[in-house]
Amino acid sequence: MDGKKIVEEIFEAPARMLEETIKRTEREERRLVNKKPLKLAEEYFHTLGPGLITGAADDDPSGIATYSQAGARYGFGFLWLALFTFPFMAIVQEMCARIGIVSGKGLAANIKQHYAPGVLYLVCALLFVANTLNIAADLGAMAAAVRLVVPQVHAIVFVLFFATTSMLLQIFTTYARYAKILKWLTLSLFAYVVTAFMVGLDWGSVLYYTVVPHFVWTSDALLLLCAILGTTISPYLFFWQTAQEVEEKRLNATHSAPQESDEVLRVGIRSMRTDVWSGMFFSNLIMFFIIAACAATLYANGITSIETADQAALAIRPFGGDLTYFLFAIGIIGTGLLALPVLAGSSAYALAESFGWKRGLYHTLAQADAFYGVIIVSMVVAVIANIAGLDPIKGLLYAAVANGLVAPVVLFFIVRLSSRMHRFKNHWFITGCGWLITLLMALSGMAALYALAS
Numbered sequence: 001m002d003g004k005k006i007v008e009e010i011f012e013a014p015a016r017m018l019e020e021t022i023k024r025t026e027r028e029e030r031r032l033v034n035k036k037p038l039k040l041a042e043e044y045f046h047t048l049g050p051g052l053i054t055g056a057a058d059d060d061p062s063g064i065a066t067y068s069q070a071g072a073r074y075g076f077g078f079l080w081l082a083l084f085t086f087p088f089m090a091i092v093q094e095m096c097a098r099i100g101i102v103s104g105k106g107l108a109a110n111i112k113q114h115y116a117p118g119v120l121y122l123v124c125a126l127l128f129v130a131n132t133l134n135i136a137a138d139l140g141a142m143a144a145a146v147r148l149v150v151p152q153v154h155a156i157v158f159v160l161f162f163a164t165t166s167m168l169l170q171i172f173t174t175y176a177r178y179a180k181i182l183k184w185l186t187l188s189l190f191a192y193v194v195t196a197f198m199v200g201l202d203w204g205s206v207l208y209y210t211v212v213p214h215f216v217w218t219s220d221a222l223l224l225l226c227a228i229l230g231t232t233i234s235p236y237l238f239f240w241q242t243a244q245e246v247e248e249k250r251l252n253a254t255h256s257a258p259q260e261s262d263e264v265l266r267v268g269i270r271s272m273r274t275d276v277w278s279g280m281f282f283s284n285l286i287m288f289f290i291i292a293a294c295a296a297t298l299y300a301n302g303i304t305s306i307e308t309a310d311q312a313a314l315a316i317r318p319f320g321g322d323l324t325y326f327l328f329a330i331g332i333i334g335t336g337l338l339a340l341p342v343l344a345g346s347s348a349y350a351l352a353e354s355f356g357w358k359r360g361l362y363h364t365l366a367q368a369d370a371f372y373g374v375i376i377v378s379m380v381v382a383v384i385a386n387i388a389g390l391d392p393i394k395g396l397l398y399a400a401v402a403n404g405l406v407a408p409v410v411l412f413f414i415v416r417l418s419s420r421m422h423r424f425k426n427h428w429f430i431t432g433c434g435w436l437i438t439l440l441m442a443l444s445g446m447a448a449l450y451a452l453a454s
Helices: 003-032 037-047 050-058 060-080 080-103 109-115 117-149 155-172 175-199 203-211 217-234 236-254 263-296 307-353 369-387 394-418 428-453
Strands: none
Touching: 003 263, 037 263, 050 080, 050 236, 050 263, 050 307, 060 080, 060 117, 060 203, 060 217, 060 263, 060 307, 080 109, 080 203, 080 217, 080 236, 080 394, 080 428, 109 117, 109 236, 109 307, 109 394, 117 155, 117 175, 117 236, 117 307, 117 369, 117 394, 117 428, 155 175, 155 307, 155 369, 175 263, 175 307, 217 263, 217 394, 217 428, 236 263, 236 307, 236 394, 263 307, 307 369, 394 428
Protein backbone atom coordinates (compact mmCIF):
# COMPACT_ATOMS: atom_id res chain seq x y z
CA MET A 1 0.00 0.00 0.00
CA ASP A 2 1.46 3.35 -1.02
CA GLY A 3 1.85 6.36 1.26
CA LYS A 4 -1.04 8.33 -0.27
CA LYS A 5 -3.46 5.48 0.34
CA ILE A 6 -2.36 5.15 3.98
CA VAL A 7 -2.83 8.88 4.61
CA GLU A 8 -6.24 8.73 2.90
CA GLU A 9 -7.36 5.82 5.12
CA ILE A 10 -6.18 7.60 8.27
CA PHE A 11 -8.35 10.63 7.51
CA GLU A 12 -11.25 8.56 6.23
CA ALA A 13 -11.55 6.46 9.41
CA PRO A 14 -13.14 9.12 11.70
CA ALA A 15 -15.61 10.10 8.96
CA ARG A 16 -16.61 6.49 8.37
CA MET A 17 -17.12 5.90 12.09
CA LEU A 18 -19.27 9.05 12.29
CA GLU A 19 -21.28 7.95 9.24
CA GLU A 20 -21.90 4.52 10.79
CA THR A 21 -22.97 6.15 14.07
CA ILE A 22 -25.42 8.40 12.19
CA LYS A 23 -26.90 5.40 10.37
CA ARG A 24 -27.32 3.47 13.63
CA THR A 25 -28.93 6.51 15.25
CA GLU A 26 -31.38 6.89 12.38
CA ARG A 27 -32.32 3.21 12.57
CA GLU A 28 -32.84 3.51 16.31
CA GLU A 29 -34.96 6.65 15.87
CA ARG A 30 -37.22 4.86 13.37
CA ARG A 31 -37.59 1.96 15.81
CA LEU A 32 -38.43 4.20 18.74
CA VAL A 33 -40.60 6.80 17.03
CA ASN A 34 -43.92 5.28 18.14
CA LYS A 35 -42.91 4.33 21.67
CA LYS A 36 -43.88 6.28 24.79
CA PRO A 37 -41.17 8.07 26.84
CA LEU A 38 -41.72 6.00 29.99
CA LYS A 39 -41.54 2.80 27.99
CA LEU A 40 -38.32 3.97 26.34
CA ALA A 41 -36.78 4.83 29.73
CA GLU A 42 -37.78 1.42 31.08
CA GLU A 43 -36.25 -0.38 28.09
CA TYR A 44 -33.06 1.69 28.34
CA PHE A 45 -32.63 0.97 32.06
CA HIS A 46 -33.25 -2.72 31.36
CA THR A 47 -30.33 -2.78 28.88
CA LEU A 48 -27.95 -1.43 31.53
CA GLY A 49 -26.02 -3.92 33.61
CA PRO A 50 -22.31 -4.72 34.00
CA GLY A 51 -21.22 -1.48 32.32
CA LEU A 52 -23.36 0.71 34.58
CA ILE A 53 -22.26 -1.17 37.73
CA THR A 54 -18.59 -1.02 36.72
CA GLY A 55 -18.76 2.69 35.93
CA ALA A 56 -20.52 3.52 39.19
CA ALA A 57 -18.13 1.34 41.23
CA ASP A 58 -15.27 3.40 39.82
CA ASP A 59 -16.56 6.33 41.91
CA ASP A 60 -15.76 4.55 45.17
CA PRO A 61 -15.02 6.45 48.43
CA SER A 62 -11.33 6.58 47.49
CA GLY A 63 -12.24 8.12 44.16
CA ILE A 64 -14.58 10.59 45.86
CA ALA A 65 -11.70 11.68 48.10
CA THR A 66 -9.44 12.19 45.07
CA TYR A 67 -12.06 14.23 43.18
CA SER A 68 -12.80 16.27 46.31
CA GLN A 69 -9.10 17.10 46.63
CA ALA A 70 -9.04 18.21 42.99
CA GLY A 71 -11.96 20.58 43.49
CA ALA A 72 -10.72 21.90 46.83
CA ARG A 73 -7.13 22.54 45.70
CA TYR A 74 -7.62 23.74 42.12
CA GLY A 75 -11.23 24.85 41.85
CA PHE A 76 -12.78 24.17 38.46
CA GLY A 77 -9.32 23.65 36.95
CA PHE A 78 -9.66 19.83 36.68
CA LEU A 79 -13.21 19.73 35.27
CA TRP A 80 -11.91 19.11 31.73
CA LEU A 81 -10.62 15.72 32.88
CA ALA A 82 -14.20 14.40 32.94
CA LEU A 83 -14.39 14.90 29.16
CA PHE A 84 -10.84 13.61 28.69
CA THR A 85 -11.16 10.35 30.63
CA PHE A 86 -14.68 9.45 29.45
CA PRO A 87 -13.78 8.10 25.98
CA PHE A 88 -10.61 6.47 27.32
CA MET A 89 -12.54 4.59 30.01
CA ALA A 90 -15.28 3.60 27.58
CA ILE A 91 -12.83 2.30 24.96
CA VAL A 92 -10.95 0.16 27.49
CA GLN A 93 -14.08 -1.24 29.15
CA GLU A 94 -15.69 -1.97 25.78
CA MET A 95 -12.63 -3.99 24.76
CA CYS A 96 -12.81 -5.90 28.06
CA ALA A 97 -16.52 -6.56 27.64
CA ARG A 98 -16.10 -7.72 24.03
CA ILE A 99 -13.38 -10.18 25.11
CA GLY A 100 -15.81 -11.66 27.64
CA ILE A 101 -18.77 -11.84 25.25
CA VAL A 102 -16.89 -13.36 22.31
CA SER A 103 -14.66 -15.78 24.23
CA GLY A 104 -17.03 -16.67 27.05
CA LYS A 105 -14.05 -16.44 29.43
CA GLY A 106 -12.76 -13.88 31.90
CA LEU A 107 -9.76 -11.66 31.26
CA ALA A 108 -7.26 -13.71 33.29
CA ALA A 109 -8.39 -16.93 31.59
CA ASN A 110 -7.83 -15.33 28.18
CA ILE A 111 -4.39 -14.05 29.14
CA LYS A 112 -3.44 -17.49 30.49
CA GLN A 113 -4.62 -19.17 27.28
CA HIS A 114 -2.51 -16.99 24.97
CA TYR A 115 0.52 -15.97 27.04
CA ALA A 116 2.99 -17.42 29.53
CA PRO A 117 1.40 -17.60 33.00
CA GLY A 118 4.36 -16.13 34.93
CA VAL A 119 3.48 -12.51 34.22
CA LEU A 120 -0.19 -13.20 34.95
CA TYR A 121 0.61 -14.56 38.43
CA LEU A 122 2.61 -11.42 39.26
CA VAL A 123 -0.18 -9.20 37.94
CA CYS A 124 -2.79 -11.05 40.00
CA ALA A 125 -0.65 -10.78 43.15
CA LEU A 126 -0.30 -7.00 42.69
CA LEU A 127 -4.00 -6.71 41.87
CA PHE A 128 -4.92 -8.55 45.07
CA VAL A 129 -2.70 -6.26 47.16
CA ALA A 130 -4.01 -3.09 45.50
CA ASN A 131 -7.65 -4.17 45.78
CA THR A 132 -7.30 -5.18 49.42
CA LEU A 133 -5.72 -1.82 50.30
CA ASN A 134 -8.53 -0.10 48.41
CA ILE A 135 -11.15 -2.14 50.28
CA ALA A 136 -9.53 -1.18 53.60
CA ALA A 137 -9.54 2.52 52.67
CA ASP A 138 -13.14 2.34 51.44
CA LEU A 139 -14.33 0.58 54.61
CA GLY A 140 -12.66 3.28 56.69
CA ALA A 141 -14.27 6.02 54.60
CA MET A 142 -17.72 4.43 54.85
CA ALA A 143 -17.39 4.07 58.61
CA ALA A 144 -16.28 7.70 58.92
CA ALA A 145 -19.26 8.78 56.81
CA VAL A 146 -21.73 6.98 59.10
CA ARG A 147 -20.06 8.51 62.16
CA LEU A 148 -20.82 11.94 60.74
CA VAL A 149 -24.46 11.08 61.51
CA VAL A 150 -23.95 8.65 64.44
CA PRO A 151 -20.75 9.80 66.20
CA GLN A 152 -21.44 7.81 69.37
CA VAL A 153 -20.56 4.45 67.82
CA HIS A 154 -16.93 3.45 67.25
CA ALA A 155 -15.81 3.35 63.61
CA ILE A 156 -14.64 -0.28 63.84
CA VAL A 157 -18.23 -1.39 64.47
CA PHE A 158 -19.27 0.04 61.12
CA VAL A 159 -16.18 -1.37 59.39
CA LEU A 160 -17.15 -4.84 60.61
CA PHE A 161 -20.80 -4.31 59.64
CA PHE A 162 -20.10 -3.18 56.08
CA ALA A 163 -17.44 -5.85 55.47
CA THR A 164 -19.65 -8.64 56.79
CA THR A 165 -22.74 -7.47 54.92
CA SER A 166 -20.91 -7.20 51.61
CA MET A 167 -19.19 -10.56 52.06
CA LEU A 168 -22.38 -12.44 52.97
CA LEU A 169 -24.33 -10.92 50.08
CA GLN A 170 -21.66 -12.04 47.61
CA ILE A 171 -21.53 -15.56 49.02
CA PHE A 172 -25.19 -16.33 49.72
CA THR A 173 -27.11 -14.28 47.13
CA THR A 174 -27.64 -15.50 43.58
CA TYR A 175 -25.91 -13.54 40.83
CA ALA A 176 -29.22 -12.42 39.27
CA ARG A 177 -30.47 -10.96 42.55
CA TYR A 178 -27.11 -9.49 43.53
CA ALA A 179 -26.71 -7.79 40.13
CA LYS A 180 -30.08 -6.10 40.66
CA ILE A 181 -28.99 -4.87 44.11
CA LEU A 182 -25.80 -3.41 42.67
CA LYS A 183 -27.71 -1.82 39.81
CA TRP A 184 -30.08 0.01 42.15
CA LEU A 185 -27.18 1.06 44.39
CA THR A 186 -25.81 3.10 41.46
CA LEU A 187 -28.65 5.57 42.04
CA SER A 188 -27.00 6.65 45.31
CA LEU A 189 -24.41 8.52 43.25
CA PHE A 190 -27.04 11.04 42.16
CA ALA A 191 -26.58 12.48 45.66
CA TYR A 192 -23.54 14.31 44.28
CA VAL A 193 -25.48 15.75 41.36
CA VAL A 194 -28.11 17.08 43.78
CA THR A 195 -25.37 18.41 46.07
CA ALA A 196 -23.74 20.34 43.22
CA PHE A 197 -27.01 22.01 42.25
CA MET A 198 -27.84 22.85 45.87
CA VAL A 199 -24.55 24.68 46.56
CA GLY A 200 -25.07 26.87 43.48
CA LEU A 201 -22.64 26.82 40.58
CA ASP A 202 -21.35 29.57 38.32
CA TRP A 203 -22.31 27.74 35.14
CA GLY A 204 -20.40 30.14 32.91
CA SER A 205 -17.15 29.27 34.68
CA VAL A 206 -18.09 25.60 34.84
CA LEU A 207 -18.62 25.45 31.07
CA TYR A 208 -15.42 27.37 30.36
CA TYR A 209 -13.20 25.14 32.50
CA THR A 210 -14.90 22.02 31.12
CA VAL A 211 -14.08 22.71 27.48
CA VAL A 212 -10.82 24.67 27.91
CA PRO A 213 -8.14 22.53 29.66
CA HIS A 214 -6.22 24.23 32.47
CA PHE A 215 -3.25 22.80 34.31
CA VAL A 216 -0.76 24.19 36.81
CA TRP A 217 2.64 22.58 36.24
CA THR A 218 3.56 21.77 39.83
CA SER A 219 4.53 18.42 41.36
CA ASP A 220 1.38 18.44 43.50
CA ALA A 221 -0.91 19.03 40.51
CA LEU A 222 0.92 16.39 38.47
CA LEU A 223 0.55 13.79 41.22
CA LEU A 224 -3.14 14.64 41.63
CA LEU A 225 -3.59 14.24 37.89
CA CYS A 226 -1.95 10.79 38.09
CA ALA A 227 -4.19 9.90 41.02
CA ILE A 228 -7.31 10.82 39.03
CA LEU A 229 -6.15 8.75 36.05
CA GLY A 230 -5.33 5.85 38.37
CA THR A 231 -8.70 5.91 40.10
CA THR A 232 -10.69 6.18 36.85
CA ILE A 233 -8.80 3.65 34.70
CA SER A 234 -8.13 0.91 37.26
CA PRO A 235 -7.17 -2.75 36.69
CA TYR A 236 -9.92 -4.11 38.95
CA LEU A 237 -12.50 -2.64 36.56
CA PHE A 238 -10.95 -4.54 33.64
CA PHE A 239 -11.25 -7.94 35.33
CA TRP A 240 -14.70 -7.25 36.78
CA GLN A 241 -16.19 -6.03 33.48
CA THR A 242 -15.03 -9.09 31.55
CA ALA A 243 -16.15 -11.50 34.26
CA GLN A 244 -19.60 -9.94 34.53
CA GLU A 245 -20.17 -10.16 30.78
CA VAL A 246 -19.46 -13.89 31.09
CA GLU A 247 -21.89 -14.13 34.04
CA GLU A 248 -24.55 -12.25 32.03
CA LYS A 249 -24.06 -14.63 29.09
CA ARG A 250 -24.59 -17.60 31.36
CA LEU A 251 -27.65 -15.99 32.98
CA ASN A 252 -29.29 -15.25 29.62
CA ALA A 253 -28.22 -18.48 27.86
CA THR A 254 -30.87 -20.78 26.41
CA HIS A 255 -30.63 -24.55 26.03
CA SER A 256 -31.77 -24.21 22.44
CA ALA A 257 -28.74 -22.15 21.42
CA PRO A 258 -25.58 -23.85 22.74
CA GLN A 259 -23.49 -22.25 19.97
CA GLU A 260 -24.06 -18.54 19.40
CA SER A 261 -24.24 -17.30 15.83
CA ASP A 262 -22.35 -14.25 14.63
CA GLU A 263 -25.61 -12.29 14.50
CA VAL A 264 -26.44 -13.16 18.13
CA LEU A 265 -22.96 -12.02 19.17
CA ARG A 266 -23.33 -8.78 17.20
CA VAL A 267 -26.65 -8.03 18.91
CA GLY A 268 -25.03 -8.74 22.29
CA ILE A 269 -22.10 -6.46 21.46
CA ARG A 270 -24.41 -3.63 20.40
CA SER A 271 -26.35 -3.94 23.66
CA MET A 272 -23.07 -4.12 25.60
CA ARG A 273 -21.80 -0.97 23.88
CA THR A 274 -24.87 0.99 25.02
CA ASP A 275 -24.38 -0.33 28.56
CA VAL A 276 -20.63 0.36 28.74
CA TRP A 277 -20.69 3.85 27.25
CA SER A 278 -23.66 4.79 29.45
CA GLY A 279 -21.88 3.46 32.53
CA MET A 280 -18.64 5.29 31.78
CA PHE A 281 -20.54 8.51 31.03
CA PHE A 282 -22.31 8.18 34.38
CA SER A 283 -18.99 7.58 36.14
CA ASN A 284 -17.40 10.70 34.68
CA LEU A 285 -20.55 12.75 35.23
CA ILE A 286 -20.34 12.00 38.96
CA MET A 287 -16.64 12.90 38.98
CA PHE A 288 -17.54 16.17 37.24
CA PHE A 289 -20.14 17.14 39.84
CA ILE A 290 -17.97 16.18 42.84
CA ILE A 291 -15.14 18.40 41.57
CA ALA A 292 -17.61 21.21 40.77
CA ALA A 293 -19.33 21.03 44.17
CA CYS A 294 -16.03 21.12 46.09
CA ALA A 295 -14.69 23.91 43.89
CA ALA A 296 -17.80 26.07 44.41
CA THR A 297 -17.72 25.66 48.19
CA LEU A 298 -14.30 24.65 49.54
CA TYR A 299 -11.93 26.24 47.01
CA ALA A 300 -14.05 29.39 46.84
CA ASN A 301 -13.69 29.79 50.61
CA GLY A 302 -10.01 28.95 50.91
CA ILE A 303 -10.44 25.40 52.25
CA THR A 304 -7.84 23.44 50.29
CA SER A 305 -6.50 20.81 52.69
CA ILE A 306 -9.09 18.06 52.12
CA GLU A 307 -7.65 14.53 52.32
CA THR A 308 -10.65 12.19 52.77
CA ALA A 309 -14.26 12.01 51.57
CA ASP A 310 -15.76 12.52 55.04
CA GLN A 311 -13.62 15.65 55.51
CA ALA A 312 -15.13 16.98 52.28
CA ALA A 313 -18.65 16.32 53.61
CA LEU A 314 -17.87 18.17 56.86
CA ALA A 315 -16.25 21.09 55.06
CA ILE A 316 -19.19 21.53 52.66
CA ARG A 317 -21.75 21.67 55.49
CA PRO A 318 -21.32 25.39 56.42
CA PHE A 319 -21.83 26.44 52.78
CA GLY A 320 -24.42 23.96 51.51
CA GLY A 321 -26.35 23.25 54.70
CA ASP A 322 -27.30 20.05 56.52
CA LEU A 323 -28.99 18.44 53.52
CA THR A 324 -25.91 18.68 51.28
CA TYR A 325 -23.81 17.34 54.16
CA PHE A 326 -26.20 14.41 54.56
CA LEU A 327 -26.32 13.71 50.78
CA PHE A 328 -22.54 13.75 50.51
CA ALA A 329 -22.30 11.22 53.37
CA ILE A 330 -25.03 9.01 51.86
CA GLY A 331 -23.15 9.00 48.56
CA ILE A 332 -19.99 7.74 50.28
CA ILE A 333 -21.87 4.85 51.92
CA GLY A 334 -23.82 3.92 48.79
CA THR A 335 -20.87 3.89 46.44
CA GLY A 336 -18.81 2.02 49.02
CA LEU A 337 -21.40 -0.76 49.17
CA LEU A 338 -21.19 -0.87 45.38
CA ALA A 339 -17.39 -0.83 45.18
CA LEU A 340 -16.57 -3.45 47.85
CA PRO A 341 -17.93 -6.45 45.91
CA VAL A 342 -16.37 -5.18 42.68
CA LEU A 343 -12.93 -4.87 44.28
CA ALA A 344 -13.09 -8.21 46.11
CA GLY A 345 -14.84 -9.94 43.21
CA SER A 346 -12.30 -8.81 40.61
CA SER A 347 -9.48 -10.29 42.74
CA ALA A 348 -11.42 -13.54 43.09
CA TYR A 349 -12.10 -13.85 39.36
CA ALA A 350 -8.50 -13.03 38.43
CA LEU A 351 -6.95 -15.53 40.85
CA ALA A 352 -9.50 -18.27 40.16
CA GLU A 353 -9.04 -17.99 36.39
CA SER A 354 -5.25 -17.91 36.74
CA PHE A 355 -5.12 -21.09 38.81
CA GLY A 356 -8.01 -22.89 37.12
CA TRP A 357 -10.35 -22.88 40.11
CA LYS A 358 -14.10 -23.15 39.77
CA ARG A 359 -15.46 -19.59 39.86
CA GLY A 360 -18.59 -17.51 39.48
CA LEU A 361 -21.18 -15.93 41.75
CA TYR A 362 -23.74 -18.45 40.47
CA HIS A 363 -21.84 -21.22 42.32
CA THR A 364 -22.52 -22.06 45.95
CA LEU A 365 -19.86 -21.71 48.62
CA ALA A 366 -19.18 -25.46 48.59
CA GLN A 367 -18.86 -25.54 44.79
CA ALA A 368 -16.32 -22.70 44.52
CA ASP A 369 -14.67 -22.52 47.92
CA ALA A 370 -11.32 -21.13 46.72
CA PHE A 371 -13.07 -18.42 44.67
CA TYR A 372 -15.13 -17.29 47.65
CA GLY A 373 -12.09 -17.75 49.87
CA VAL A 374 -10.34 -14.90 48.03
CA ILE A 375 -13.32 -12.63 48.78
CA ILE A 376 -13.29 -13.64 52.45
CA VAL A 377 -9.52 -13.13 52.83
CA SER A 378 -9.73 -9.72 51.12
CA MET A 379 -12.41 -8.54 53.53
CA VAL A 380 -10.73 -9.98 56.64
CA VAL A 381 -7.35 -8.42 55.81
CA ALA A 382 -9.05 -5.08 55.08
CA VAL A 383 -10.82 -5.17 58.45
CA ILE A 384 -7.57 -6.04 60.26
CA ALA A 385 -5.85 -3.13 58.51
CA ASN A 386 -8.50 -0.76 59.86
CA ILE A 387 -8.24 -2.23 63.38
CA ALA A 388 -4.44 -1.79 63.18
CA GLY A 389 -4.94 1.89 62.33
CA LEU A 390 -4.14 1.92 58.61
CA ASP A 391 -3.46 5.46 57.39
CA PRO A 392 -6.02 5.75 54.54
CA ILE A 393 -3.85 8.22 52.62
CA LYS A 394 -0.81 5.92 52.71
CA GLY A 395 -3.02 2.96 51.90
CA LEU A 396 -4.32 4.69 48.80
CA LEU A 397 -0.80 5.72 47.81
CA TYR A 398 0.41 2.12 47.98
CA ALA A 399 -2.70 0.98 46.09
CA ALA A 400 -2.03 3.63 43.44
CA VAL A 401 1.54 2.37 43.05
CA ALA A 402 0.36 -1.25 42.69
CA ASN A 403 -2.32 -0.18 40.19
CA GLY A 404 0.24 1.88 38.32
CA LEU A 405 2.41 -1.21 37.90
CA VAL A 406 -0.48 -3.47 36.92
CA ALA A 407 -2.55 -1.22 34.61
CA PRO A 408 -0.11 -0.86 31.66
CA VAL A 409 0.68 -4.59 31.68
CA VAL A 410 -2.99 -5.60 31.71
CA LEU A 411 -3.82 -2.96 29.09
CA PHE A 412 -1.14 -4.46 26.85
CA PHE A 413 -2.90 -7.83 27.03
CA ILE A 414 -6.34 -6.27 26.56
CA VAL A 415 -5.34 -4.43 23.38
CA ARG A 416 -3.57 -7.49 21.96
CA LEU A 417 -6.43 -9.88 22.76
CA SER A 418 -9.19 -7.60 21.48
CA SER A 419 -7.24 -6.97 18.26
CA ARG A 420 -7.10 -10.71 17.47
CA MET A 421 -10.74 -11.73 17.71
CA HIS A 422 -11.12 -12.20 13.96
CA ARG A 423 -14.58 -10.94 12.92
CA PHE A 424 -15.06 -9.14 16.24
CA LYS A 425 -11.62 -7.58 16.56
CA ASN A 426 -10.96 -3.88 17.19
CA HIS A 427 -11.14 -1.31 14.45
CA TRP A 428 -7.56 -0.16 13.90
CA PHE A 429 -8.49 3.29 15.24
CA ILE A 430 -9.65 1.74 18.54
CA THR A 431 -6.44 -0.28 18.72
CA GLY A 432 -4.44 2.94 18.28
CA CYS A 433 -6.41 4.56 21.09
CA GLY A 434 -5.76 1.48 23.23
CA TRP A 435 -1.99 1.79 22.78
CA LEU A 436 -2.19 5.52 23.57
CA ILE A 437 -4.06 4.76 26.82
CA THR A 438 -1.49 2.08 27.68
CA LEU A 439 1.33 4.60 27.26
CA LEU A 440 -0.54 7.19 29.30
CA MET A 441 -1.11 4.77 32.18
CA ALA A 442 2.54 3.65 32.07
CA LEU A 443 3.61 7.28 32.51
CA SER A 444 1.07 7.68 35.31
CA GLY A 445 2.45 4.58 37.05
CA MET A 446 6.00 5.94 36.89
CA ALA A 447 4.78 9.20 38.42
CA ALA A 448 3.13 7.23 41.25
CA LEU A 449 6.42 5.43 41.90
CA TYR A 450 8.17 8.79 42.00
CA ALA A 451 5.62 10.00 44.57
CA LEU A 452 6.30 6.98 46.80
CA ALA A 453 10.06 7.48 46.52
CA SER A 454 9.64 11.15 47.44
